[in-house]
Amino acid sequence: MVDPFLVFLRHLRLPLMAGALLASLSACSQQQGRDIVSQFSQGRPQELLQTSVDRMATLSMRDNLRSLYLLMNKLYxxxxxxxxxxxxxxxxxxxxxxxxxxxxxQPLAQLGERRDLAALSYALSPEFRGDRVGAFIYAIGSMLVTAHGGRTEFFMTDTIDPQFVSNAARNIEKATWLLSQRQDANGVLLLFSNEISEEGSNLSFAVEFGKIVARLDLLAQMLDERYRRIGLNYAQSLLLMNFLPVQ
Structure with a gap:
């Protein structure tokens, strides 16, 4: 014979489990809500005018400039x-x-009016007389800003050419190689950076430059995909002859 008390417990267990599940979901929902509110309050009003790609481009530029300034400090x-x-x-x-x-x-006095690639070529030439570290970092920094349309922060109204961003990555790869190879008339490196010797090795310069190149390549791919999707979406709308909603 089945114990009536056990039957009662079985019937009671389901509502209790459902109640516990609902309470858990409610707590998770409340926590997620608090997290969203917290993240929103930490943002800036202008971020509302940025798409996810705009935000990524802004953060990428911020991190690339930080890497560049770290390299400047290490080169000094x-x-x-x-x-x-x-x-x-x-x-x-x-x-x-x-x-x-x-x-x-702003222009750098020792480079005259040179910026971007002209400044980079001059900074790495034996003819340059001055602060080569400052000129080299300035040249790369101004090239990065130029490749991004002259801006360091990006919004929905801005456009960035992915080809220019990709070209900037390739230029940095070349500049990194030249930095490790260019010598003066006496065979001494114009600037000391990476070092491999019997005492040890220091490849931190190559690593930091590599981070900049990786960020630029990723951004170029994201930008290219965004513009490709815009074209595909438009083509699909024409192909399917879909009318656009008006409300």
Missing amino acids: QRNPNQWRQSGYVDASTAERQIRLAIEQR
Whole structure:
């Protein structure tokens, strides 16, 4: 004979389990809601005018400039004679002024009116006389900004040519190789960067440049896919002859 109390417990278990499940889902929903509100409150109002690709481009530019400034600091440490030729009182002041020149698109005195590729070629030439570290970093930074349409922050109204971004990545690869190869008339490297010797190796420069190239290539692919999808969506709408909603 079945115990009536056991039957009662079986019938009671299902509502209790359902109640526990609903309570758990409700707690998760509330937590997700709080997370969304928290993330939204931490954002800036202008982010509402950015698509996901715009935001990615903005963050990529921010991280690439940070990598570039880190490389500038490391190059000054490896080549302490360079900042003294900049006319600034110390390396920190030189770094700060070069950052401002890049981000505000101002010319660098020792490069004249040269920017982008012209500045890069001149900075890596034996004829250049001045702060080669500052000129080299400024040239790459100004090239990055130019390749992104002259901006460091991007919104829905902005367009970025993926081909220019990809070209910038290839230029940085070439510049990295030239940095490790270019020598003066006495056979001394114009700038010391990566080092492989019996005492040890330092490839941190190549690694950081590699991060910049990787970010640029990923962004170029994302941009290319976005524009490709826009064209495909338009073609599909014509092919299917779909009318567009009006409300």
